[in-house]
Amino acid sequence: MMMRARTIFFALFLFLYFPFQLFGQRQQEVPVTLESPYNTMLVHLHYLQPDSYEPALAARTLYGVPDSAQAVKLAIKLKQVLDGKGLYVRMGVLPRDSNYVDSTSNQNVYTPFPRQLPEVYLERINDRWYYSGETVGLIPQLHKEVYPFGADFLLNLLPHFGQRKVLGLAIWQYLGLLAILLLAVLVHFILSRILRPIVRRLSRSRVYPSLVPPKLIWKIARAASVMIVIRLIQFFLPALQLPIESANFAVIVIRLVGVILVIYILLRGLDIFILYADKFTQRTESKMDEQLLPMLRRGIQFLLFLAGIIQALRILQADVTTLIAGISIGGLALALAAQDTLKNLFGSLTIFMDRPFQIGDWINFSGVDGTVEEVGFRSTRVRTFSNSLVYVPNGKLADMVVDNYGLRAYRRFNTSISITYDTPPALVEKFVEGLRAIVANHPQTRKDYFEIHLNEMSASSLNILFYIFFAVPSWTEELKAKHEVLLAVMELAQALGVRFAFPTQTLHVEELPGATSLAPHYKTDPKAMDEKMKAFLEGYKMKVGRSVGH
DSSP states (O other): OOOOHHHHHHHHHHHHHSOOOSSOSOOOOOOOOOOSHHHHHHHHHHTTSGGGOOHHHHHTTBSSOOOHHHHHHHHHHHHHHHHHTTOOOOGGGSOOOTTOOOTTTOSSEEOSOTTTOTTOOEEEETTEEEEOHHHHHHHHHHHHHHOTTOTTHHHHHSTTGGGOEETTEEHHHHHHHHHHHHHHHHHHHHHHHHHHHHHHHHHOOSSSTTOSOHHHHHHHHHHHHHHHHHHHHHHHGGGGOOOHHHHHHHHHHHHHHHHHHHHHHHHHHHHHHHHHHHHHHHTSSOSHHHHHHHHHHHHHHHHHHHHHHHHHHHHTTOOHHHHHHHHHHTHHHHHHHTHHHHHHHHHHHHHHHHOSOOTTOEEEETTEEEEEEEEOSSEEEEEETTSOEEEEEHHHHTTSOOEEGGGOSSEEEEEEEEEOTTSOHHHHHHHHHHHHHHHHHOTTBOSSOOEEEEEEEOSSOEEEEEEEEEOOSSHHHHHHHHHHHHHHHHHHHHHHTOOBOOOOOOOOOOOOTTSOOOOOOOOOOHHHHHHHHHHHHHHHHHHHHHHHHO
């Protein structure tokens, strides 16, 4: 976006090289009636043109100046002020009504340039229109502001040789233009290097001294330097006394470039603000600010571009009010054509207000798993676990069922620990007791609710249910905590001598010729079995009773 200074200066040289004349050909005589603002300004400008030069007639448009010589000087100076500011009088828009009334003041006054030069206005006196007495009194001051070194400053440096004309411009004008451009290049070269440490100093923070990249600082310094140089060119431009159309065109270009540079500097300043804001949001626990930051950035960018466009239209003297009214009339058609865009915009507002998810949350929707990276005005960006990027229109996402894993208060871990069948019951009990102690002592597990029990006797193992919850904010910390707990389980098993089971098959050959039979012998005496059953149940009841008492 940033244009190099030499490109701007070369473009200005081309704009100023081809002059245009306000009145290029001999025009018909203009009657001095002063009956309307149109006739008064036409008389003033017409009789100060080279081919119709009668300054005494032009001086008749000024009110309250009895000295004719003084009136002539003031009339010439007033035209020089208009030319120096590049204010091109469009005769077609001047009111021709002798009873013209200003809609703001409700008086018979007319201001040709209300924004650029409000001090200059005409008023109706005794049925005639004149430049007002207040305007006449301010002409010397206005002339001094536009020409601080005098209107003939450059001309007086080359009084003889400089009078010759080439391609419509005098030699002194070419030399003055060249001098201004060379001065601008020199000032830009020096000023950009002076501004760079100043910008670096202003953008530096004691907490993050090297956060702003040097390239961004250099861009801002160069843009600020070019903007100052543009103002410098505009300051010296009236001294060239260019034809009004050339001066008007040059002033418009300079002002447009100035608007572009201001918007550019503000955008780069916004980049610096976002850098620091991003660092600040990383230090906060809430993720809402991280979600708001991209939307805030784009919103400010939109407002800056909109302000730049409006200002550019004003510089081009476009009727912004009429344009906005036209847009309002076409708003319905625009809304119908942009239904999806509006739906996505309202979807983004819904997501922001309801906050079903935030930046960094792990969500699932329509079979897509991923982490939210950015919530924009139009779409939400989700990074999947295969590292691909999914863009989902906010209008559709707002209507979807979104499973937000990131909002879980606890993260469940459900597994089964299998041990061998030859583990004695007392050792099984002690191992389960140790597993519960691991959960109770880990800093990131839920202490008020977990289930660890001998749960199943499968084909090849005794299975212990291990059902716990982790109190962690992210998937990475969940994996880390799970890693620590499983390592502790393995260390406990090693310390107690518990062996983990895996699917196995054992072949028992109970009888072989010449070998002792391996078939088990069971005692089936009913009385003996009843006594053993009675002893077990009494011990079990006592154990259960103690457990209930605790």
